Amino acid sequence: MKATAERAVTGRIHSWDLSTGVDGPGTRFVLFVSGCPLRCLYCANPDTWHMRDGREASVDEVMGEIETYRGFLATARGGVTITGGEPLLQPEFTGSLLHRCKQAGLHTALDTSGLLGAWASDGLLAETDLVLLDIKSFDVPAYRKLTGGRLAPTLDFATRLDRLGVAVHIRYVLVPGWTDDPSAVDGLGAFLAGLGNVDRVDVLPFHKLGAHKYDALGIDFPLRDTPVPGPELTERVREQFREHGLRAL
Template sequence: MAQAEAPVSLEAKSPFEMRVKLGETVPETDVRTALKTGDMGFLHSFTTGSAVDGPGLRLVAWTTACMFRCQFCHNPDTWTLANGIPVALDRAVSEIQRYANSLKLMHGGFTLSGGEPLMQDRFAARLLGATKKMGVHTALETNGYYGERLSDEEWADVDLVILDMKGFALEQHKRVTGGLSNEPVMEFARRLSALKRPMWLRYVLVPGLTDVDEEMKPLAEFAASLGVVERAEVLPFHQLGRYKWERLGLTYQLEDTEPPTQQSIDHATAIFAAAGL
C-alpha cells in the first residue's frame, strides 16, 4: 500500500490549528486498506505538554474522522478523514518513542483523541498496544459510539478511557450530535464497567443547550453507578473553534452563545459531586 504522507509537520502548537485536505490525494483503495489493517492512520497532529487529557503531562495525537456533528465542536476540520495527515503506523510509534522516557519520568503518558479515534479502530488499537509495550501510560478519548470495535484484550492496553458524554436522554443526544442515538454509548459505558476499566467522564457545559439539570442529574447518577469513573470533568463552552466553522462554510448554531458563567459552572460541578463523582 502506498504510504503517501503530506510534507506537513506532525507537531502542532495546539489542536485549534486549522488543517484541511492533507490526505485527499491518498487513493481510495489505500484508504480502505489503511482502515482495515491499521498500517496507516490519518492525524490532525501531535501536541505536547497537555495537562488536561489524562494524568500528568501528555503527548496527544489527534485523529481525523468523526460520525458526530456536535453543535459545540471546536475542531470541525477533524470531521473528515481526508483532512488528516496520512501517517504510517511505524512513524506514529516512532514519534511516541521520542517522548517515552520523559513521559514516564513526568508520570504522564500518551493520549489518542480526535475526531473520533475509533473510526480508525485498527490504527488506534495497534498504536495504543505499541505504546503500552513501551511502558507508557495510555489513554483514549472517545465518544463511545464505536466502542465495540475493540476487543476486551485491546481495551486492556488502554489504561484510561476518557468518555465524552453528549447527553443522557435519547432526544437530547440526537439534538446535540446531529441525530445519532446514544444507545451504543451507554452500552459501551456498561461494558467498560464490567471490564473494570478506569474512566473519566467529560461533559461540555453549553448555555441553552446542555446546562440542563434534567440531563446532568441522571447522567451523573448513571456514571456513578458504573463504579469505574474516577472523575467527572465539566468543560465550559468556548468560541475558540468558531473560525473553523466559518472557514469551512458550515452553519454554526452557537454563534451568539456566551461561555457559561462561573455560577452555572459551579452548579453543574455540584450536580456531579452530589452523585459521588
C-alpha cells in the same frame, strides 16, 4: 521459506501536540486522528471531521515521534492520548498504536464519544489504561439534536468499560440551553454513580475557541451566538454530580 513480513498498519491522522492536565494524567503526547461520525454543534475541531482531510501515517511513524519524547513523558508521569476526530473509527490503527505504547511502558488514554464502542475489541481496551468518555447529554432528544447521533451506544460502552474494569474519566461539555437541564444532569449523575470505574467527571465549560476554524472552512458555526457558561452555572452542575458521590472538577 522466509516468513511474510508483517503488514504495516496505517491510519489517517490530523496532527499531534503535547498537553498537560486536560488529556489525561501528567504531560501527554496527544495524537489527533481524522474522521468522526458525529457533528457536535459545539465541536472545536471541525477540521478533523473527514478522514480525507488527514494524512496517512504508519504506526511506526507515529511511534518514532513518540519515542522522541518518551523519557520526558515518563518523567512527567504522563503518556499518550489518542483523540480526534474519533479514534474508534480506525480501530486497527488505534489498537495497534495503544499496544505499541504499552510495550514502550507508556500510560495510554483513549478519548472517545463511545458511539463506536462496539468497534473496540476487548484486546484494544486491555491496552487502554484510561478512557476519556465524552457523554454529550443524558437527554435522548437533546443528544440527537446536539450531535446527530444516538446516546444508547455510549451508555452501553460505559457499562461495558465498567464490566471490564477500565478506568474512566467522564467529559461533560456544559452548554447553556443545551446540557444544563438539572433533571438531565441528575439522570447522568445517577447513571454514573451506578458504575464502579468512574474516577472523575470533568465539567468543561463550552467555549468558542474553534470558531475561526469554521470560518476558514467556510461552514456555519451553529453555536456562535450561544453564551459561554458563567462560574455559578458551572459550579451548580459540578455540585449536582458531587451529590451523587462523584468527584467533579
